[in-house]
Amino acid sequence: MNVLGTLQLGFIYGILTLGIFITFRVMNMPDLTVDGSFTLGLAVSAALALSGRPVLGLLLGFISGAGAGAVTGLLQTKAGIHSLLAGILTMTGLYSVNLAIMHGSPNVSLLQSGTVFSAIRAAFPAANKDVVILTAIVVLCVLCFAGLAWFFHTGAGLRVRAAGDNAAMVRASSINADHVCILSVALANAFIGLSGAVLAQYQGYADINAGTGIIVVGLASVVIGEVAVKKQTIVAGLLAAVIGAVAYRVLIALALSADFFPAYMLRLVSAVIVAATLAIPRLRAFAQDAKIKKEGRRNVENQ
Amino acid sequence: MLKINNLRKVFQPDTPSAHIGLSGVSLHLAAGEFATVIGSNGAGKSTLFNAIAGSFLVSGGSIRLDGQDITYQKEHVRAKNIGRLFQDPKTGTAPNLSIEENMALVYSKATERFPLRIALRAADITHFKEVLSKLDMGLEDRLKIKVGLLSGGQRQALALLIATLIPPKLLLLDEHTAALDPVTAGKVTRLTAEIATRHNITTLMITHNIGSALKEGGRTIMMDEGKIVLDLAGRERTDMTPQDLLRRYREITNREMDNDRMLLSGAKE
Numbered sequence: 001m002n003v004l005g006t007l008q009l010g011f012i013y014g015i016l017t018l019g020i021f022i023t024f025r026v027m028n029m030p031d032l033t034v035d036g037s038f039t040l041g042l043a044v045s046a047a048l049a050l051s052g053r054p055v056l057g058l059l060l061g062f063i064s065g066a067g068a069g070a071v072t073g074l075l076q077t078k079a080g081i082h083s084l085l086a087g088i089l090t091m092t093g094l095y096s097v098n099l100a101i102m103h104g105s106p107n108v109s110l111l112q113s114g115t116v117f118s119a120i121r122a123a124f125p126a127a128n129k130d131v132v133i134l135t136a137i138v139v140l141c142v143l144c145f146a147g148l149a150w151f152f153h154t155g156a157g158l159r160v161r162a163a164g165d166n167a168a169m170v171r172a173s174s175i176n177a178d179h180v181c182i183l184s185v186a187l188a189n190a191f192i193g194l195s196g197a198v199l200a201q202y203q204g205y206a207d208i209n210a211g212t213g214i215i216v217v218g219l220a221s222v223v224i225g226e227v228a229v230k231k232q233t234i235v236a237g238l239l240a241a242v243i244g245a246v247a248y249r250v251l252i253a254l255a256l257s258a259d260f261f262p263a264y265m266l267r268l269v270s271a272v273i274v275a276a277t278l279a280i281p282r283l284r285a286f287a288q289d290a291k292i293k294k295e296g297r298r299n300v301e302n303q
Numbered sequence: 304m305l306k307i308n309n310l311r312k313v314f315q316p317d318t319p320s321a322h323i324g325l326s327g328v329s330l331h332l333a334a335g336e337f338a339t340v341i342g343s344n345g346a347g348k349s350t351l352f353n354a355i356a357g358s359f360l361v362s363g364g365s366i367r368l369d370g371q372d373i374t375y376q377k378e379h380v381r382a383k384n385i386g387r388l389f390q391d392p393k394t395g396t397a398p399n400l401s402i403e404e405n406m407a408l409v410y411s412k413a414t415e416r417f418p419l420r421i422a423l424r425a426a427d428i429t430h431f432k433e434v435l436s437k438l439d440m441g442l443e444d445r446l447k448i449k450v451g452l453l454s455g456g457q458r459q460a461l462a463l464l465i466a467t468l469i470p471p472k473l474l475l476l477d478e479h480t481a482a483l484d485p486v487t488a489g490k491v492t493r494l495t496a497e498i499a500t501r502h503n504i505t506t507l508m509i510t511h512n513i514g515s516a517l518k519e520g521g522r523t524i525m526m527d528e529g530k531i532v533l534d535l536a537g538r539e540r541t542d543m544t545p546q547d548l549l550r551r552y553r554e555i556t557n558r559e560m561d562n563d564r565m566l567l568s569g570a571k572e
């Protein structure tokens with residue numbers, strides 16, 4: 001197992017998981033824009049790296065992700081489309097947009113062009129290249145984490161958290177719940193787009209299918225993180241998202257290197273992890289009922 | 304303060320299930336006036352509150368609050384001036400936010416602070432502790448616990464406090480003590496009267512308790528079939544017993560007051 005490489009990927013997906021945590025846990029809304037906005041970040045970042053502006057590529061990956069999220073938010077609030085369908089519509093539309101950004105080709109290689117990572121490596125020629133890259137990725141991920149931790153304590157951040165918790169209260173507090181919803185989905189997808197943007201320059205290529213099923217990877221990371229971090233504050237939740245993303249990569253790398261399953265089984269394994277974790281409360285209740293019934297029957301027999 | 308003129312609301316108009324919710328309600332409340340509202344289930348009490356608060360647009364008539372026509376104002380815009388509490392204590396607070404965060408959410412909005420500033424400041428905490436201590440529930444020492452962990456009574460008291468943190472021009476209370484046990488209900492009712500008096504808030508309180516309908520505030524309004532059928536104040540009201548009021552209801556509507564939660568005695572509250 002390539003430890004440094006695994007950690008690098010883990011923290012890149014940590015940024016994605018922060019975004020997914022916002023919609024899935026803070027807003028209480030599964031957002032399917034993710035597959036499209038992640039690839040949008042990749043495509044935008046690759047296109048700008050190709051034209052010699054890799055840093056701008058990361059920035060625009062963030063901003064375009066926010067734009068994609070805002071579209072989903074608008075469809076939900078202004079057009080009254082169910083949140084799941086709104087996400088699917090944006091995601092589907094983005095497939096064409098992403099292909100257009102990649103000039104119709106399903107993948108774009110950055111081998112010939114500079115990326116933020118080649119620039120960082122060049123800045124520290126003496127240091128171990130993987131350590132330098134990992135440091136850069138960790139710094140970016142920590143910045144995202146800290147930014148969100150701060151945001152969720154501002155007035156706007158509290159509104160986002162309250163909207164996912166009790167939308168009626170938010171409206172009664174003379175806050176425009178529609179705006180809060182649009183802002184939240186945009187914010188979440190901004191981080192998802194940024195994650196894709198970093199990944200494109202990290203791996204040196206963008207692929208139109210990079211985002212397929214990425215929502216499940218993010219959800220799996222969120223739930224794994226929640227196993228590790230028990231505290232339930234907003235900061236603990238953000239921390240759990242990053243830890244979960246890294247743990248997910250480590251677990252996958254371990255499983256793959258031990259030949260537990262071939263790489264193509266990854267998505268199935270992720271889906272099973274998420275389904276199983278989300279089913280736990282129901283299974284617990286089921287087990288409890290079974291126990292009550294059994295004891296009840298025994299009491300009847302003993303009479 | 305509140306001037307409602309000939310307010311009408313038809314639900315699902317132009318369909319076979321068309322249904323009159325309000326049929327010409329007129330009501331004037333002076334600034335600081337506290338009126339209670341009673342009536343059978345389905346009389347249109349909640350519908351009247353929904354119309355005032357803007358949950359839907361009315362079919363006719365007008366609503367003025369403090370001189371401003373708010374008939375067609377958006378719900379979240381009028382919410383700036385209208386505080387609202389419902390029967391379910393869960394509606395007024397966000398369960399996964401702490402007590403101080405719930406308060407800061409509303410306070411930072413009501414004081415129009417820039418949204419990208421930290422919502423909870425040291426000065427706020429001191430202020431929140433002070434107002435919470437008036438509840439006498441020990442909540443001032445539990446600012447960091449999640450509101451979802453509080454009892455129904457504590458949550459409703461907190462919701463009341465939050466709704467009046469910046470005193471609204473109008474307070475609409477829709478059976479806000481109906482889900483509480485009698486002792487807690489009495490406490491919250493007293494607290495309500497106290498806060499409304501202290502800040503001189505114009506208040507409408509729907510209640511299932513005929514005793515407190517006659518005792519709290521200075522006016523009792525009876526609704527039936529989307530109309531106000533009785534408006535009591537002054538001597539007539541102070542002299543009236545719950546039994547008298549029920550008799551009046553019978554005389555007016557030719558029916559018994561039918562409200563599944565109706566309480567006759569106000570003794571406990």
Ligand SMILES: Nc1ncnc2c1ncn2[C@@H]1O[C@H](COP(=O)(O)OP(=O)(O)O)[C@@H](O)[C@H]1O
Pocket residue numbers: 314315322323324342343344345346347348349350351
């Ligand atoms: N949104 C709505 N759509 C259709 N009918 C409604 C709606 N809201 C209330 N009603 C009807 O209006 C009547 C009055 O209801 P309501 O105001 O809730 O009564 P209450 O006096 O018990 O609070 C009831 O018959 C109710 O079914």
Ligand SMILES: [Mg+2]
Pocket residue numbers: 348349350477
């Ligand atoms: Mg009602």
